[in-house]
Amino acid sequence: MSGPRLLLIAGTHGNEVNAPWLFKQWSKESGLIDTYGIETERVLGNPEALSVCKRYLDMDLNRCFRPDLLESTSSPLREVLRARELLNLYGPRGMSPCNMAIDFHSTTSAMGSSVVIYGRRYCDLAFAALFQSCLGLPVYLHEGDQAEKGFLVEQWPCGLVIEIGPVPQMVLDCGIISQTRLVLSACFELIAAVRNGRQIFPDCLVVHRHVKSIDFPRDKQGDITSYIHPERQGSDWRPIRQGDSLFMGFNDEPVKFDEQDSFSPVFINEAAYCEKHIAMSLTKREVWNLDKDWENSLCSIVCS
Amino acid sequence: MSGPRLLLIAGTHGNEVNAPWLFKQWSKESGLIDTYGIETERVLGNPEALSVCKRYLDMDLNRCFRPDLLESTSSPLREVLRARELLNLYGPRGMSPCNMAIDFHSTTSAMGSSVVIYGRRYCDLAFAALFQSCLGLPVYLHEGDQAEKGFLVEQWPCGLVIEIGPVPQMVLDCGIISQTRLVLSACFELIAAVRNGRQIFPDCLVVHRHVKSIDFPRDKQGDITSYIHPERQGSDWRPIRQGDSLFMGFNDEPVKFDEQDSFSPVFINEAAYCEKHIAMSLTKREVWNLDKDWENSLCSIVCS
Numbered sequence: 332m333s334g335p336r337l338l339l340i341a342g343t344h345g346n347e348v349n350a351p352w353l354f355k356q357w358s359k360e361s362g363l364i365d366t367y368g369i370e371t372e373r374v375l376g377n378p379e380a381l382s383v384c385k386r387y388l389d390m391d392l393n394r395c396f397r398p399d400l401l402e403s404t405s406s407p408l409r410e411v412l413r414a415r416e417l418l419n420l421y422g423p424r425g426m427s428p429c430n431m432a433i434d435f436h437s438t439t440s441a442m443g444s445s446v447v448i449y450g451r452r453y454c455d456l457a458f459a460a461l462f463q464s465c466l467g468l469p470v471y472l473h474e475g476d477q478a479e480k481g482f483l484v485e486q487w488p489c490g491l492v493i494e495i496g497p498v499p500q501m502v503l504d505c506g507i508i509s510q511t512r513l514v515l516s517a518c519f520e521l522i523a524a525v526r527n528g529r530q531i532f533p534d535c536l537v538v539h540r541h542v543k544s545i546d547f548p549r550d551k552q553g554d555i556t557s558y559i560h561p562e563r564q565g566s567d568w569r570p571i572r573q574g575d576s577l578f579m580g581f582n583d584e585p586v587k588f589d590e591q592d593s594f595s596p597v598f599i600n601e602a603a604y605c606e607k608h609i610a611m612s613l614t615k616r617e618v619w620n621l622d623k624d625w626e627n628s629l630c631s632i633v634c635s
Numbered sequence: 636m637s638g639p640r641l642l643l644i645a646g647t648h649g650n651e652v653n654a655p656w657l658f659k660q661w662s663k664e665s666g667l668i669d670t671y672g673i674e675t676e677r678v679l680g681n682p683e684a685l686s687v688c689k690r691y692l693d694m695d696l697n698r699c700f701r702p703d704l705l706e707s708t709s710s711p712l713r714e715v716l717r718a719r720e721l722l723n724l725y726g727p728r729g730m731s732p733c734n735m736a737i738d739f740h741s742t743t744s745a746m747g748s749s750v751v752i753y754g755r756r757y758c759d760l761a762f763a764a765l766f767q768s769c770l771g772l773p774v775y776l777h778e779g780d781q782a783e784k785g786f787l788v789e790q791w792p793c794g795l796v797i798e799i800g801p802v803p804q805m806v807l808d809c810g811i812i813s814q815t816r817l818v819l820s821a822c823f824e825l826i827a828a829v830r831n832g833r834q835i836f837p838d839c840l841v842v843h844r845h846v847k848s849i850d851f852p853r854d855k856q857g858d859i860t861s862y863i864h865p866e867r868q869g870s871d872w873r874p875i876r877q878g879d880s881l882f883m884g885f886n887d888e889p890v891k892f893d894e895q896d897s898f899s900p901v902f903i904n905e906a907a908y909c910e911k912h913i914a915m916s917l918t919k920r921e922v923w924n925l926d927k928d929w930e931n932s933l934c935s936i937v938c939s
Contacts, residue, residue, distance in 0.1 A: 352859065352862075355858065356884070363885055363886075384910070385689075439803040439806055497803075498803075499743040499801075499802075499803030499804060499806075499906050500803060500804055500805070501743075501804070501906040502743055502803075502904055502906045503851075503859065503863070503904070503909075504862070504863075504868065504904070505862050505865045505868055505883060506865070506868075508862060554659065555656065556660075558807045558808070558812060559808075560809065561809045561810070564808065564809055564810075579809060580660070581660055581664065581667055582664055582667075600806055600807070600808070602803050602805040602806045603805070605805065605807075
């Protein structure tokens, strides 16, 4: 029986150190995680940034996989060069081609462990549904965001991001390492079960669909004037409704949430998103029935 | 009545953003904190590092106040230049001289709010005792550490560091801001009371005296092989005894604490200390009687 070729990436952001550390231990001790015989490539996304403890050197690597950047022959940005290199090595038409990719991240937000998918590719939806069914992970569907594009996993036929938090940047944390290992193990179990035709898909997928991101309140100079309200801090996934406290400063009443719809915020106060002017992202929780075409799409990749 | 000239520093480390943010709000809204008429200079320690979200550019500014570095005329390190500049501006013999300094920091360790003093200067001990008596803050006495020297506040006749955590680097956090503001307000109250001769000093000071720092277990390549044990993570100040779990890896039993003496660890898993090869620092908790000479020393500075 053939199978997928799986690319596992850690350290796409050089200051997220837990998955890279786990990968290193795994390379020293191959039995640490059972791969069920699945062919796997493990790679550090941005080793140069990792070596200097920075998220990135010139540009966020996980925003560099945009066609315009990848196709431009003149870009001097080191992360764009690295994006091309990763594709040349492990891309679907690379030297050691992979058809599935899982990119391991951590966050300072209190999101626990979650799956992030980019757009509605059938195979991603099916794979996310399996993670949800197996580990109970919430799924954040990122789509329709013109400001944030060019994610790594979009370049592989099937691919998703695992986000685990909360953890400060540059901190090795027992809980985060343990969660990362758990998700990694589950990943192989799930793919192996699909390959063997033994996987039972759930009936539905709960998605948190990205609607928009909101920035901190700022003054005319662009300086942040209010911080995340204590009732919101650490409250990722918990619905926010009109009139709920959102931000807080010293001299005013709390800034209240002022939309008629309710939303579930994610990436609340993620350290790296402040520079992107994102205080949190708002999602709608929706329950989608699983489609047989999703399963077929994932199965065709896993059994290719 | 005359009084002290107080230097308040925020952002000595450019990725510790809460105190700098609070200082900015305070500069816009002078009534935010009651200074009790005490003459105050407020300054960002390392604005250049802050603007690029880094702890430092060339060298940790809070290790640059070493005589050999300050006196060398040839150092090209930007933080050494900044250290000289701060002394030229606000040092005891500077253009706008100050005789007390308080340096506001944050930490990823779960230390809560604490006072750090460097060595046993009488005035520092007395001032720390006042903070402890007023707010219940633990006091970490850093001394006798040949590897870590050149702290900013040592250059002022009286000076201490306030550490507040846990908070990730680069995250504005409601609790940290609120704690920083509380300590800042208390600082003015305490100095004003000393100046007015109305301050009652406590009978004793509980110090956590620095004994030594310990590194993560590492392999021959220098790579970390074990992380902080779950029982230690977040357990700053809580005593550790022989046989307690200290570190944890995948393939071994936990690394146990193996000293006959018990210690109280601090700065457990501080993100910035990994590069200094410090997994935590071990302290001895001691109760010292307050000495009248300490009070006199502080009073003479406050009423100078």
